[in-house]
Amino acid sequence: VPFDQKDGWIWMNGSFVPWKDAKIHVLTHGLHYASAVFEGERAYNGTIFKLREHTERLFHSAEILDFKIPYTIEEIDEASNATLAKNGLVDGYLRPIAWRGSEAMGVSAQKNKINVAIAAWEWPSYFTPAERLKGIRLDWAKYRRPDPRTAPSLAKASGLYMICTISKHAAEARGYADALMLDWEGNVAESTGANVFFVKDGVIHTPLADRFLNGITRQTVIGLAKSRGLEVIERRIAPEELSTFSECWLCGTAAEVTPVSEIGEHKFTPGKISADLMQAYTDLVQGAKVLA
Numbered sequence: 513v514p515f516d517q518k519d520g521w522i523w524m525n526g527s528f529v530p531w532k533d534a535k536i537h538v539l540t541h542g543l544h545y546a547s548a549v550f551e552g553e554r555a556y557n558g559t560i561f562k563l564r565e566h567t568e569r570l571f572h573s574a575e576i577l578d579f580k581i582p583y584t585i586e587e588i589d590e591a592s593n594a595t596l597a598k599n600g601l602v603d604g605y606l607r608p609i610a611w612r613g614s615e616a617m618g619v620s621a622q623k624n625k626i627n628v629a630i631a632a633w634e635w636p637s638y639f640t641p642a643e644r645l646k647g648i649r650l651d652w653a654k655y656r657r658p659d660p661r662t663a664p665s666l667a668k669a670s671g672l673y674m675i676c677t678i679s680k681h682a683a684e685a686r687g688y689a690d691a692l693m694l695d696w697e698g699n700v701a702e703s704t705g706a707n708v709f710f711v712k713d714g715v716i717h718t719p720l721a722d723r724f725l726n727g728i729t730r731q732t733v734i735g736l737a738k739s740r741g742l743e744v745i746e747r748r749i750a751p752e753e754l755s756t757f758s759e760c761w762l763c764g765t766a767a768e769v770t771p772v773s774e775i776g777e778h779k780f781t782p783g784k785i786s787a788d789l790m791q792a793y794t795d796l797v798q799g800a801k802v803l804a
């Protein structure tokens with residue numbers, strides 16, 4: 513079945529509507545001008561992992577795009593939990609989205625209503641289990657992450673994903689699982705939907721997240737690594753340095769911790785640190801209910 517024809521319920525502007533009926537008008541500002549921000553969350557054992565952090569980021573992204581979500585953070589948290597329950601999900605993925613409506617047409621959108629919807633569905637693994645075991649292969653993306661002076665790079669804004677879809681399609685056409693993007697200065701940035709980490713001589717290196725999305729999973733993995741006594745260095749990483757790294761992984765809400773075996777001409781061997789952090793992340797999210 514097409515994704516919009518599924519059974520289920522979507523929370524839309526304060527009430528539940530049947531999944532198939534959760535529609536918007538073609539003149540929606542969010543569609544024409546990308547005035548939309550969203551989140552991606554996972555629930556494990558009935559608990560949405562880091563729900564408050566995700567909801568706060570949704571509000572922050574909206575603020576960056578100059579709009580105010582007409583609910584409180586508590587209301588969106590509650591609606592997220594209700595969406596999970598209403599769809600009978602214990603483990604699942606949640607997609608809250610906020611966008612400017614169709615009340616006026618034009619770049620200026622002072623009078624357009626701010627809409628919010630939350631959907632939830634089963635999404636076991638972003639990359640296939642076989643890919644995750646062996647490590648995924650990444651191509652270099654043609655597009656770079658935009659300079660924060662060029663676009664609201666720190667927001668989880670729909671418009672920023674235009675270059676991600678183009679890059680992911682190009683990578684898939686060449687037989688890769690995903691693409692790795694550089695920042696505007698040519699340093700390693702992130703993949704089209706996850707942050708990236710490397711290992712050299714037992715030390716973890718990851719790009720400074722001051723010019724792309726500072727993933728909640730990224731922050732979690734840094735915390736897990738440090739609590740295990742591992743050193744984590746956040747810094748600019750030049751693509752030429754990739755030949756000096758032994759391990760590499762991507763991490764994000766959907767991707768969780770996924771080892772990488774190749775980036776372009778560079779090869780990595782999923783090793784002990786990747787495996788350790790993959791397990792530590794799984795243990796943490798699975799135990800989310802106990803810890804919450």
Ligand code: PMP
Pocket residue numbers: 552702703704705706707725726727728729730763764765766
């Ligand atoms: N970068 C991009 C471009 C993403 O889409 C995501 C997924 N939201 C991430 C990084 C990782 O963010 P998080 O760990 O908060 O899911």
